[in-house]
Amino acid sequence: MSSPSEHQVTAAKAPVEVYADNAELANWTPSEAPPPTTGPNIQRYVSALNRFKWLIIVLTAIGGATGYVATRFIEPEYEVESNITLDMSTAGGGEGGPITDGASLDKTSWVDLLKSYSVVDPVVMKQQLYLSHKDAADSVVFRDFSINPAQLVPGDYVLKVDGRGWSLAPSAGDYPVDSGAVGDSIGANRGFLWQPSAQVLAGHTEVAFTVQTPREASRAVLKNLVTGLGTGKAPFLRLTYTGRNAQKLASTLNALADQFTAEAFAMKSIRVKYMATLLEGQRQFAEQEMQKAESQLETFRVRTVTEPNERQTAVAGGLAMTTPAVMNEYFSMQVAVQNLQRDRANLEGLLTASKASRTGLAPEAILSIPSINTDPAARMVLQRLGEQNARETELAKIRETRMDEDKEVKLAIARLDTVKSIQAPRELEAYIAQIKIKEAALEKQIAVSGAALQDIPKRTIQEGQLVRAAREAEMLFSSLDMETQKARLAEAATIPDIQVKDSAVPPLRPTKNTAPMLVAGAVVAALLLGIVLAVLLDQTDKRFRYPEQATNDLGLYILGVVPVIGGKGRRGAEQAAQVVETFRSIRMNVRYATEPGRALTLTVTSPGPNDGKSLISSNLALSFAEAGARTLLIDGDIRRGELSKTFGTPSKPGLVEYLDGSALMDEVLQPTASHPNLTIIPGGARRRRAPELLATPKLPQLIAQLAREYDVIIVDSPPLGAGFDAFALSTATANMAVVLRAGITDRKLAKAKLATVDQLPIRVIGTVLNSIKLSGAYQYYSYYQDYSAEDEETTPTPRIAGRSESVEISVPASRT
Template identity: 25%
Template sequence: MKDGKLNGELLDPHANEDQQFSLTEYIQRYYRYWYLFPVFVFLCLIGAFFYLQITPPIYSTKTTILIKDEKKGLGGAQGDILTELSSQFGGNKLVENEQEIIQSQTLMEQVIKELTLDVAYTAKDGLRTINLYKSSPIIIKPEVITPLGFKEPMILHVVDSTHFRFNDEDKVFTFNQRFNNAWGAFVVTKGTASEFSTVKVHFMEVKELAEAMLKRLAVEQPNIKSTVLELTYQDSNVQRSKDVLNKLLDVYVQSSLADKNSEASNTLKFIENRLGLITGELGDVEKDVESYKTNQGITDISAESQLFLENIKENDAKLNEVNTKISILESVDNYIQNAGEGAVAPATYMIDDPVLVSLLTKFNDLELQRERYARTTSPNNPLLQTINTQLAGTRQSIRENVQNLKRGMAVTKKNLEGINTRFSAGLRSIPKKEREFVGIKRQQSIKEELYLYLLQKREETALAYASTVTDSRLIDAPISTFYPVKPKKALIWLGAGFMGFAIPILLINILFLFNNTVQRREEIERATHASILGEIGQMKTEKGVPATDAIIKMTSRSAVAEQFRALRTNLQYLGDGTCRVIMFTSSIGGEGKSFISINLAASLAFSDKRVLLIGLDLRKPTLHERLGLPNKYGASNCLIGQGNYFDYIQSTGVHPKFDVLTSGPIPPNPSELLANGRLPLLIDDLKQHYDYILIDSPPYGLVTDSALIADHVDATLYIVRFNYTIMDHLKRIGELQRARRFSNLSVIFNGVKYGAGYGYGYGYGGYGYGYYSEETESSAKSLGSKFKGMIGNS
């Protein structure tokens, strides 16, 4: 590829010039379509006006709450008795977790149900649709909603204070009745007084509505070092936005309190169960004491038995405490094994081992968090899976700790039982009756102490349960913005103005991106490196005007006439200035060869030159049609040697010195006829009688006839037409120029439309030239020219 590029640069020294970018040319391309900019700016501003009229204003409502974060402070006084009691059940929270909980689908669905937001009322106010939250003249209490009800709104027309109509029905109904229709079953009641008599009722799925509302809710932490959360909700109705935030915080608080009270409730159940058992045992022991005293007649105990009694009592208390701890450890073990299956949580404050208490507290906290997230998140939520993993690890640690404690308690129990054995041996000296009484009394004392202990703990737990407070506190009540946050009018107007400029620029660039035709004189110069002998402006003719009217009045002072005079003057610069036989050709038909050759010949004739125009387009001649002359005989007759060519030359009637030799009958072999050797003889003879001989030849890009004629002329004028000649055809001119196939080759730029952005207007009148026009016109016209025609190209 590098070698190919290098060779290309060596063969074409002007290759780099084709790649040069001209800022002036780039800017000038927009001049032609200057009118698009005010049009699109106006349209965009009109669109912005209607958008602002249709779009309801959106207001932002904000509130702030304080969360007690275990990492960032307790959020209350350390000595507060309520704080100490509530800290036994639930503990503090993580701000990040609460931030996600507030934005949960479950809480928002509960808000919708409590505020009945799944039934919305709207009315038309001019171009705008407004929401009639808490101001609707009718209220609907749905019982059953059909699928149609969720898809299509139901329209109600208020007739008077007691009657209304459904949709387009003429039947009148009364308020406070139950109705059944295609939308479902519901009761319609009278609402508040309203200026609107026609109301649209929208029934919405709670789940879908919750998802939409959560997108308008933002929960942020303004300061990472604080535990304050800022809730922002955007809505077109200010009152509804305040109600949503208030209800959301209320639902959140209730959910939080329910979670916190669950542990205290489980503890109360556990204590109540234990109290029931101890009460029964204590009653049995007291009956035994009463029965034994009655049967044995015991009234007092000796000092010795009293001493043994105190020692055994103290030892039994320790032994009972050990048994109680073992029982508690067994209940802890049972709770850990059956956690999540309705097991009653043990009382952590009845355990004196700090490690086990810490593990149980952590386990309960994790269990509460798991239950809370299970209600608000999916089972595959990573946070829920993390909590389950922590629960499993904590459960294993608790079981290991319990086993270790039970082994230690077993050793202590064994030692205490040994001590009791020794004390019992000392009591053998006590009379049997007294000893038996002491044993019964001892059991009574133990049961009483345990009973009083459980009563005390039950009261403490009940007080903590009743005094449970939320872990969040409202700082600022919901406050709405005074001005709407959406749509931003200034931004909309600015954006509309910008789009009014951007759209035309985009369209014009797309137009030129797909336009592959010649647009500017500089494009011809860069692609062909040939001199441009002249420019001919656009000549407008009305549709249906005869072709002969395309001949310019050379005596006029029109711009096109002046350009032909300038072209006539420039002929003296062709070659060495003696070029008198000139051929006109082009790439394809319709580029204006006949038009330019006729009018240039007329201009030369008006400058007192004898001019002969020869039509050598032997395949599809049109010269005679443009001049309104017969074509029975002509150049084809001369080339086959039939008759004297002076017999076939006709006067055009345009000027006495302007003659024409039409093409004559169409031969079967035009190329062979041009190459039979008679053409140079014909031209040499005619040069003796005429100052200029102009030859209208076929397009070089389609047939080889022009190449045969070019060998016998002094100069060649190649016609290129604005917005018609394809850019690729310019390469052919450049190749002819470099190879010097045509002598004294120059270009005439035809069909130029002058004005703003010269070089970007287009077309060449309503008059068609048509060489092979039926076959080639569609291929010659690019998509760009068609597109430009759509936007006003004349």
């Protein structure tokens, strides 16, 4: 391995002053190690992303391709709309009949009706929304497909047609649940109403489909249906329906709107018809009562036509001023008592008749009694009758879609019977008891007032009663007759309260295309995955790569950073100049990191092979020689050292021969042609037991003796992981510098070996970082090229140790 050196100096050149007497180092002591930095290192993350950029690019490309492929399997989403006009002109504010309220539904009730299963379920059945199949070509097979909801067995099925027969089996198993000849009914035991002909099944050998219950399909429809209400007397109800099939969406929404209109019209028709029927019953009862009152008045007048009347009767003296008031009060109380008695008798008769017939109270008859409608005490009776009407309406509505044997119909009948037979009669009995109390109170008052009216003919009072009864009956009949005519006209001219304003139209383009978002999401996800993976790989990388790993993890000073040299021409020269400046800095840092006032003795080692320790030690020694220091370079790697080849000196005798006593010191000191101030001691002959010689006292004695003759002694030792050689050599020199190579050095190995060094009398002065790209975290370790030192005359290109022309550093990998 080789490295650049400074320009050669002559042998006669004297050492510089700093190495002559160490005057400038006499009072200087090295500082303590800097504290480790904390917090996230953004520059490290950037370097990691740059190092794994191709991994990130490949993952991003794969993510984009995956997203693009995924878009082929995702169908676009369409959206259809429809507008329905709601007639709110009579909602909650119109004039109803004499008994019941005829107001339309409010806004929220319309939405509730739209989302009711009575509207959605028929649409599901009509549009076959309970059925789904993957292949569009199979749609002709299911053209006449239908189901019996009561017997349906939902699930995934496969129909296989073979020749003249077919078999139906669940998708999860091979055992058929039904089979038969082509043309027979298919899946009758599964609840299917399906009998395709041979022509329809022609060309279809296997048909896969899924059947679900209509209620489940209705829930799916309601899930994709969005409603919006406007304001005003005729607001719009906006329907929005989303899905995958544009044609199916439009037909489904239009069917839903039509079913909604039909259901609303049916509800209104039932309500109007019920109102007309109720009013007609009341009108007929009132007509009978009016005819009865008129007949009684006519009979009375015919019977008393020849008898004297009130006008022929003289009034006793003193009563001229009191008779009218007394008579009016008497007549009023008498009429009130008679009305109460009549109403009570009618109510008791109706109550007795209902109990005898066990059919419950007749609302029309009860409501035709005047006191029921005018007396506040009859409020609970009216409330029960209204509840009875509601129960009857509910029962009629349920019977439209269900048979009497249905459980829900029976439950509705039971609720109606409870109101008619128990609750309503109980309230009526309580009201009759109150009427009796009122009768008793009025009769007492009449007895008191009767004394003042003893001289007034009874027939006059009776006639007045009959006239009033006839007049009241006529007024009641007229009112009910008018309301009945209105109800008949409303029934004849019934129109829906809602109208479809805008029908749904199949859209040509999807309203929601997830393909771009899917591709973008896949790219972003893959990019984030690549970034996370790059950071994770960087965090788990056991190799040395960043300067803070040397300072924080290993606790070492950075003596210098040796850049990578790989360029040619001008670029190679610039890189060589960078290396020269680097070794100048390393030389200065090493000199000031050791004990002043004595020769520099330093062992250069590394945690493992291929870290470049020989490169650093040889070029550092050459740099000291260039600076005028008498420098000795010892090849302490007696296992694989090749410094003799680098500097062109004999490989033996060397350190091994000196330590075993077979050679003298003068014989092992080899001058170099690279610089007159540089001397080398080669490793010597390779021997299996040569490492044992490093443990003898002769090694520290040799270093101590040479320290008196040389200013700088640098020992190139084997790696720390090779054995105890590096520890023995470092103990002899008392100083150690560790070489860490980016991307090669194992940090865990380095940390373990440095822990062993801490137990020995060795001072680790720092580390030299080798093979570093001066970018990213190392960008500030470079030097300005435009500010380099130059001679006025043309100077030769800086040379590399062991090379005279090339600026490339190349040392056998196994020898670094």
